[in-house]
Amino acid sequence: MTNQSADLDWTPEGVPVSRRFDDPYYSNENGLAESRYVFLAGNDLPARFHGGFHIGELGFGTGLNLLAAWQAWQEAGIGGALLYTSFERYPMKRADMARAISRFAELDGLARALFAAWAPGSGEASLPGLRFRLIEGDARQTVPQWSGCADAWFLDGFAPARNPQLWEPALLAEVARHTAPDGTFSTYSAAGHVRAALSRAGFQVERRPGFGRKRHMSVGRMAP
C-alpha cells in the first residue's frame, strides 16, 4: 500500500493536529510530561532498562516518545544502545517533526542529532545510545511481518474512536505475539474494547490513573 504523508494543522501553542484523524499528536498542556508518565513510567522505565532493551511503538508521529525514551536511557547510564522500532503509516516531514519538538527545549540536542542522521524514508539510524528503525506502512500489515520482539510497547495511535485501525484486536494480538516474555505495554487509552482485546491477546491488563485531566490509562504485562 502506498504511504501518504501526514496532513497537519497547528494549534496556537504549536501542537500539530492531524486533519485526517482530527486529533492532536500530543497533549496541548505538556506533551513531554505526558509521554514520560504514560509510556516510560507506564512500562516501569527506566527501572527495567537493560542492555539490548527493545521498545516497540505504534504511531511514531513527531518522534516525541522516542526522544523522551532516548533521553531517559542516556540518563540511566546503561551503556550500549536502546533499540527502538516504531511503526508509522503517515510519516510527518522532518521539518514538521523538528517544529513539533522545538517546544521542548530540553530535547533540543537529541532532536538535532536525530534529524541530522535520519529522515522519513531512510529507515534506520544508529546514534550514541540508540538504534532506531522506522517501519513505514499500515501497522496492520507491517507488525505481523516484523521479525523483532519488544520488551515494552508504546501503544500511541490517535483516539480509538477516530483511529480504530490502530486498535484492532487482530493488530493487538500481533503486538502480543511480538512481545518478550515478561514484556509490557502502556497506552493513554482506557477504552473497554481496547483493554478487552489486549487481555484476550495475553496481557494482564491494569487500569491506572491517567495523566492530567484523563481519568484512566492502561498498562499490562505478558501473562506468564
Ligand SMILES: C[S@@+](CC[C@H](N)C(=O)[O-])C[C@H]1O[C@@H](n2cnc3c(N)ncnc32)[C@H](O)[C@@H]1O
Ligand atoms: C498520536 S500519534 C503518535 C504520536 C507519537 N507517538 C509521538 O511521539 O509524537 C498517532 C500516530 O499513529 C499513526 N497511524 C495511524 N494509523 C496508523 C496505521 N494504520 N499504521 C501505522 N501508523 C498509523 C498516525 O499517522 C500518527 O502518527
